[in-house]
Amino acid sequence: MTSPARVAPAAGRRPLFAGNWKMHTLPAEAARLAAAVREGLEGPAGPVPAGAAEVVLCPPFTSLATAAEALAGSGIALGAQDVAWGDFGAFTGEVSAPMLRALGCRYVIVGHSERRRLLGEDDALVQRKLLAALAGGLVPILCVGEDAAQRQEGRTAAVVLGQAAYALAGLEPEEAARVVIAYEPVWAIGSGQPATPADAQAVAAAIRRLVERLHGPATAAAVRILYGGSVKPDNIGGFMAQPDIDGALVGGASLDGTAFARLVREGMAARAAAGGPAAGAERP
Numbered sequence: 001m002t003s004p005a006r007v008a009p010a011a012g013r014r015p016l017f018a019g020n021w022k023m024h025t026l027p028a029e030a031a032r033l034a035a036a037v038r039e040g041l042e043g044p045a046g047p048v049p050a051g052a053a054e055v056v057l058c059p060p061f062t063s064l065a066t067a068a069e070a071l072a073g074s075g076i077a078l079g080a081q082d083v084a085w086g087d088f089g090a091f092t093g094e095v096s097a098p099m100l101r102a103l104g105c106r107y108v109i110v111g112h113s114e115r116r117r118l119l120g121e122d123d124a125l126v127q128r129k130l131l132a133a134l135a136g137g138l139v140p141i142l143c144v145g146e147d148a149a150q151r152q153e154g155r156t157a158a159v160v161l162g163q164a165a166y167a168l169a170g171l172e173p174e175e176a177a178r179v180v181i182a183y184e185p186v187w188a189i190g191s192g193q194p195a196t197p198a199d200a201q202a203v204a205a206a207i208r209r210l211v212e213r214l215h216g217p218a219t220a221a222a223v224r225i226l227y228g229g230s231v232k233p234d235n236i237g238g239f240m241a242q243p244d245i246d247g248a249l250v251g252g253a254s255l256d257g258t259a260f261a262r263l264v265r266e267g268m269a270a271r272a273a274a275g276g277p278a279a280g281a282e283r284p
């Protein structure tokens, strides 16, 4: 997986930084954290240099409402961490796309490895959730990634591309172009041991080539691919300098508002240095 993608005009894709708060924050705490991110992006240091960055915060369901209030009027978007495969019905405990939209969500994470591994979500269920998100007007952030054993067995590409192909194959090209794909090696999540930017780039390029095979070059050029797994303010630059990596899905470092805002700034600075959207662009 070392050959470069043929379609990768990074400058045409808006960088995206998503904070996945996982099962953290009570409602009041979520409001404070969202306000801290907002302050970090809009505050004394001035608006995020490249204003072209898209920033998404994904609190737990129970904190969506207070986070939405704290983000009102800002350019920061709200996302959920999961979505049901149907809209309404007898599905105890589930939360659907229309419900999330009503709370102000624009994004939703689908197929996170913690749900695949701990809650038994398989590719078929992930695909149904992806379809429900798209049909409900949400932008899905589709997570794919290999675990440590699969990596050691040399199966990274097979696993990652298999998960992505299952989820994306049946979509129309314009639907596929809306999907954000997050490459998150399971072994890198919460471990403090991120993938190297070069390895992440190789996988991202392979994902983009897969999208090209499935949906054509225009879709491949448009789809945004994130890296996730132990991303911090101090290492985001290496990932954002890669031509096929358009942002990050961040867990631990998104629980500190100041650090997350710094991560966005560092990421955008690296992207600008690498030739992507530069300072002065429109705010979201």
Ligand SMILES: O=C[C@H](O)COP(=O)(O)O
Pocket: 020, 112, 184, 188, 189, 190, 191, 192, 228, 229, 230, 231, 249, 250, 251, 252, 253
């Ligand atoms: O969704 C986020 C990922 O699981 C990454 O988490 P992490 O940044 O704590 O490694």
